[in-house]
Amino acid sequence: MSRNKPGTVVLLTDFGQQDIFAGVLKGVIASISPESKVIDLTHEVNPQDIAQGSFLLSASYSYFPKRSVFCVIVDPGVGSDRKGICIKTNDYYFVGPDNGVLWQAANENKIKRIIHLTTKKYFLDSVSNTFHGRDIFAPVAAHISKGLEDIAILGKILEKCVEYHFPKIERNTFSLGLTIIHIDRFGNVTLNLKENQFRQFTQKRRFCLTLNDARIKEVYSSYAKAIDGELFLIGSSSGFLEISLKNSNAAKILGAKYMDKAQLKILDQ
Amino acid sequence: MSRNKPGTVVLLTDFGQQDIFAGVLKGVIASISPESKVIDLTHEVNPQDIAQGSFLLSASYSYFPKRSVFCVIVDPGVGSDRKGICIKTNDYYFVGPDNGVLWQAANENKIKRIIHLTTKKYFLDSVSNTFHGRDIFAPVAAHISKGLEDIAILGKILEKCVEYHFPKIERNTFSLGLTIIHIDRFGNVTLNLKENQFRQFTQKRRFCLTLNDARIKEVYSSYAKAIDGELFLIGSSSGFLEISLKNSNAAKILGAKYMDKAQLKILDQ
Amino acid sequence: MSRNKPGTVVLLTDFGQQDIFAGVLKGVIASISPESKVIDLTHEVNPQDIAQGSFLLSASYSYFPKRSVFCVIVDPGVGSDRKGICIKTNDYYFVGPDNGVLWQAANENKIKRIIHLTTKKYFLDSVSNTFHGRDIFAPVAAHISKGLEDIAILGKILEKCVEYHFPKIERNTFSLGLTIIHIDRFGNVTLNLKENQFRQFTQKRRFCLTLNDARIKEVYSSYAKAIDGELFLIGSSSGFLEISLKNSNAAKILGAKYMDKAQLKILDQ
Numbered sequence: 001m002s003r004n005k006p007g008t009v010v011l012l013t014d015f016g017q018q019d020i021f022a023g024v025l026k027g028v029i030a031s032i033s034p035e036s037k038v039i040d041l042t043h044e045v046n047p048q049d050i051a052q053g054s055f056l057l058s059a060s061y062s063y064f065p066k067r068s069v070f071c072v073i074v075d076p077g078v079g080s081d082r083k084g085i086c087i088k089t090n091d092y093y094f095v096g097p098d099n100g101v102l103w104q105a106a107n108e109n110k111i112k113r114i115i116h117l118t119t120k121k122y123f124l125d126s127v128s129n130t131f132h133g134r135d136i137f138a139p140v141a142a143h144i145s146k147g148l149e150d151i152a153i154l155g156k157i158l159e160k161c162v163e164y165h166f167p168k169i170e171r172n173t174f175s176l177g178l179t180i181i182h183i184d185r186f187g188n189v190t191l192n193l194k195e196n197q198f199r200q201f202t203q204k205r206r207f208c209l210t211l212n213d214a215r216i217k218e219v220y221s222s223y224a225k226a227i228d229g230e231l232f233l234i235g236s237s238s239g240f241l242e243i244s245l246k247n248s249n250a251a252k253i254l255g256a257k258y259m260d261k262a263q264l265k266i267l268d269q
Numbered sequence: 270m271s272r273n274k275p276g277t278v279v280l281l282t283d284f285g286q287q288d289i290f291a292g293v294l295k296g297v298i299a300s301i302s303p304e305s306k307v308i309d310l311t312h313e314v315n316p317q318d319i320a321q322g323s324f325l326l327s328a329s330y331s332y333f334p335k336r337s338v339f340c341v342i343v344d345p346g347v348g349s350d351r352k353g354i355c356i357k358t359n360d361y362y363f364v365g366p367d368n369g370v371l372w373q374a375a376n377e378n379k380i381k382r383i384i385h386l387t388t389k390k391y392f393l394d395s396v397s398n399t400f401h402g403r404d405i406f407a408p409v410a411a412h413i414s415k416g417l418e419d420i421a422i423l424g425k426i427l428e429k430c431v432e433y434h435f436p437k438i439e440r441n442t443f444s445l446g447l448t449i450i451h452i453d454r455f456g457n458v459t460l461n462l463k464e465n466q467f468r469q470f471t472q473k474r475r476f477c478l479t480l481n482d483a484r485i486k487e488v489y490s491s492y493a494k495a496i497d498g499e500l501f502l503i504g505s506s507s508g509f510l511e512i513s514l515k516n517s518n519a520a521k522i523l524g525a526k527y528m529d530k531a532q533l534k535i536l537d538q
Numbered sequence: 539m540s541r542n543k544p545g546t547v548v549l550l551t552d553f554g555q556q557d558i559f560a561g562v563l564k565g566v567i568a569s570i571s572p573e574s575k576v577i578d579l580t581h582e583v584n585p586q587d588i589a590q591g592s593f594l595l596s597a598s599y600s601y602f603p604k605r606s607v608f609c610v611i612v613d614p615g616v617g618s619d620r621k622g623i624c625i626k627t628n629d630y631y632f633v634g635p636d637n638g639v640l641w642q643a644a645n646e647n648k649i650k651r652i653i654h655l656t657t658k659k660y661f662l663d664s665v666s667n668t669f670h671g672r673d674i675f676a677p678v679a680a681h682i683s684k685g686l687e688d689i690a691i692l693g694k695i696l697e698k699c700v701e702y703h704f705p706k707i708e709r710n711t712f713s714l715g716l717t718i719i720h721i722d723r724f725g726n727v728t729l730n731l732k733e734n735q736f737r738q739f740t741q742k743r744r745f746c747l748t749l750n751d752a753r754i755k756e757v758y759s760s761y762a763k764a765i766d767g768e769l770f771l772i773g774s775s776s777g778f779l780e781i782s783l784k785n786s787n788a789a790k791i792l793g794a795k796y797m798d799k800a801q802l803k804i805l806d807q
Contacts, residue, residue, distance in 0.1 A: 031334045039565065040555075288582075296602035
C-alpha cells in the first residue's frame with residue numbers, strides 16, 4: 001500500500017445485517033477514504049461472542065491481501081474503560097476493542113506493535129458511548145487503509161493486549177477432551193483440534209470420538225469418500241478437525257451445540 | 270462529485286438477501302455506471318414497512334459521503350399510480366417511490382427540489398409492473414451517481430411529495446405517550462423520543478417509563494454503567510431514546526413488539 | 539474488458555452469510571485482482587440445491603455488465619471426481635462445478651466454449667478437498683476478470699457439460715402439470731411456466747390453477763390491480779408466472795412449498 005494506493009478494510013462484526021450498523025460503518029469509511037475497498041467478512045458473529053469472533057478471524061485473515069486492515073467489532077464492553085487498540089502484525093493491521101477478539105489472529109501473524117487508540121483527530125468529531133464501531137474503529141481503519149505511514153501517531157504504544165485463547169484441550173495419554181468451537185451453515189461441527197494435531201495424536205491407530213450418544217470412528221480426506229448417513233471426521237478448510245455428515249447436517253443429527261464437549265480416545269492401546 | 274468522478278449509491282430495501290433482487294440492482298447499476306461505489310445500507314426492512322424504512326434512513330444518511338444517492342425501495346404500491354421521485358437535498362439525492370419513505374431524511378437535510386421521474390431514457394428499456402427498483406430506481410440512481418448535472422432532466426418538477434411522520438407523541442403535563450419505532454438485533458428498543466427531548470421533558474426529575482408490566486426508572490450514559498439484569502434508558506447512537514438491558518435482550522424480556530405503546534411519567538410533581 | 543480494465547465477478551453460492559466462506563472468496567479475489575469489482579448475487583441458495591441455484595442464475599445474469607464472470611458455488615460433489623469448469627458464452631463467463639448449475643443460464647446466452655479447469659497455476663497454491671470455491675473457482679474467476687485473453691489456457695476443452703433442466707411441464711390438450719421452482723421473500727410463488735407460454739396456452743380463455751385447496755382464476759398485469767386477500771397470477775420480473783397475494787404472503791396462505799405441484803386447466807373447452 002503506497003501513499004497513493006488505498007487498501008482494503010475487512011469488516012467482522014456482530015451487528016447482523018437486518019440493521020443499519022454495518023451499512024453506517026461503510027458510510028463512515030467511504031467518507032474518510034473513498035477509494036478504499038471494503039469487504040464484509042461476516043456481520044453474523046453471535047452477539048458479543050468474543051470466542052467465535054476470534055475463531056472466525058483466525059480462520060480467514062490469511063486469505064486477504066497483505067496490508068489489509070481488519071476492523072473487528074465484537075464489543076460487549078463498549079462505553080466501559082476497555083481500550084480501543086490497533087495491532088500491526090507482519091502482514092496486516094487489526095483494529096477493535098482490547099478484549100481478546102483480535103489476539104489469536106494477530107499473534108499467529110506475529111505482533112509487531114500495539115497502539116492504544118487515543119488520538120481523537122482520527123475519530124469522528126462526536127464519539128458516542130454506545131457505538132465505537134462507527135465513531136472510533138471504522139474511522140481509524142479508514143485512515144490506516146488510506147495510507148497512514150506510522151500507526152504510532154494513533155495513540156500510545158502498549159506492551160501487551162488482552163489475549164483470548166481457544167478452550168484448552170484436556171490431554172491424557174490415550175484421550176483428548178475437546179470442545180466445539182464452531183458450527184457452520186451446513187451443520188459441520190468444528191473442534192478445537194487442528195488436523196495435524198489429530199494426525200500426530202492418533203498416529204494411524206484406531207480411534208473413537210464420542211459426542212453425546214454418537215461414536216465416530218472414521219476420518220476421510222473429502223466429503224465424497226463418505227457414505228450417505230455416516231458421521232465422520234475430516235480436516236476442514238480452516239485447518240481444524242470437523243465432524244461431518246455427507247449431504248446432511250451433522251450438528252442436527254448429533255444435537256451438537258457450540259461449546260459442547262467431545263472425547264477422542266485411542267482404541268489400539 | 271465532478272463529472273469525472275462517479276459517486277456512491279446507497280441501497281435501502283425490503284428485498285432481503287436470500288433472493289436475487291438486491292444483487293440484480295447492483296448488476297443494473299454496474300452496467301450503467303461501472304465506477305460508482307455501491308453500499309448496502311440494509312435489505313432487511315420489514316416487507317413493505319414504510320415506517321421502518323423511514324426510520325432507518327433518517328438514522329443513518331448523515332454518515333455517508335456528500336452527494337451520495339440513496340436508492341430506497343420499500344414499495345407496496347408498485348404498479349399503481351404512485352409516482353417515482355428523486356429528491357435533491359442540501360447534501361444528498363434520494364430516489365424511490367413517492368410514498369413517504371424518503372421524506373423524513375430528505376426533510377431533515379432540507380429539500381431543494383423534487384422531480385417526478387418520467388424521462389424514460391433514464392429507465393431500463395423495458396419497464397415491468399412489478400420491479401421498479403430494477404427498471405426505474407436503480408437506473409436513475411446510477412445515472413445521477415455517474416455525474417448528472419441537473420436532475421430536472423429526469424422528469425417534472427413537483428411542489429411537494431408524500432410525507433411520512435413518525436407516530437405522534439401524546440403529550441400531557443406530566444406524561445408522554447410513546448411508541449416503539451424500532452427493535453435492533455441486540456434487543457434494544459427504540460422509542461419515538463429524541464434523547465434531548467427526553468432531557469428537556471424530565472428536567473432531571475425522577476421518572477418512570479411503563480411498558481407492559483415493566484417499570485423503568487434509570488437512565489444511563491453508557492451500557493457499561495448499568496447492572497446486569499437491570500432495564501434502563503439510554504440515548505442511542507441514532508439520537509433516539511432506547512430501552513436496554515446490559516449484556517441481554519431487553520425486547521425479549523419485555524415482550525416488546527414494534528409499534529407497541531409505552532408511557533413516560535414524571536414522579537416528582 | 540481490455541487488458542487494463544479489470545471486470546466484474548458476480549458471486550452466487552449456498553454459503554449463507556453467517557459464516558466466513560463468502561468473505562474469504564472476496565479476500566482471495568482481492569488478492570489476485572485488486573481492481574475487480576465483486577458483486578454478491580446471493581449467498582442464500584438452499585444448501586446444495588442445484589435446481590434453485592440454476593433458477594436464480596438464469597433469472598438474473600442478463601442484468602449484469604457484459605464480460606462479467608459468474609462464480610457459482612453450489613457444490614454437493616466437492617472432493618469427488620466431478621469436474622470444475624469455465625463456460626464462455628456470448629456475453630459472459632460462468633465458473634463453477636460441472637453439476638448442471640451453470641447450464642441453464644449459459645445455454646440461454648449461447649455456449650461458445652467449455653473448459654475443464656486443470657491448470658493449477660490459476661488455483662491457490664494449496665487445494666483442499668472441501669472448499670474448491672476458495673481454492674479453485676474464486677481464483678480462476680479473479681484471473682479471468684483481471685483480463686485473461688484466452689480461457690483455453692485454464693485447462694482442456696470439453697465438448698459438453700452436465701445439463702440441469704427445470705422440472706418438465708406435463709402437457710395435455712386442456713391442462714398443464716406445473717411445479718413450484720421458487721418462493722421469494724414476499725411469498726410470491728414462481729411456477730415453471732414463462733408468462734408468454736401461459737398466454738399462448740390460455741389464449742384469453744377462462745382458466746383455473748389448482749394448488750392444494752386453492753383455485754385461482756385471475757391473472758393481472760400488476761399487483762396494484764388485485765383486490766386485498768385475492769390470490770392471482772402475474773407475469774413476474776423473472777419472466778416466469780407467479781402466484782401472488784396483494785400486500786400479503788401467498789405461499790403461507792397456500793401452504794405452498796418449493797417443488798410442489800400445481801394444475802392449470804382451461805375452463806372454456
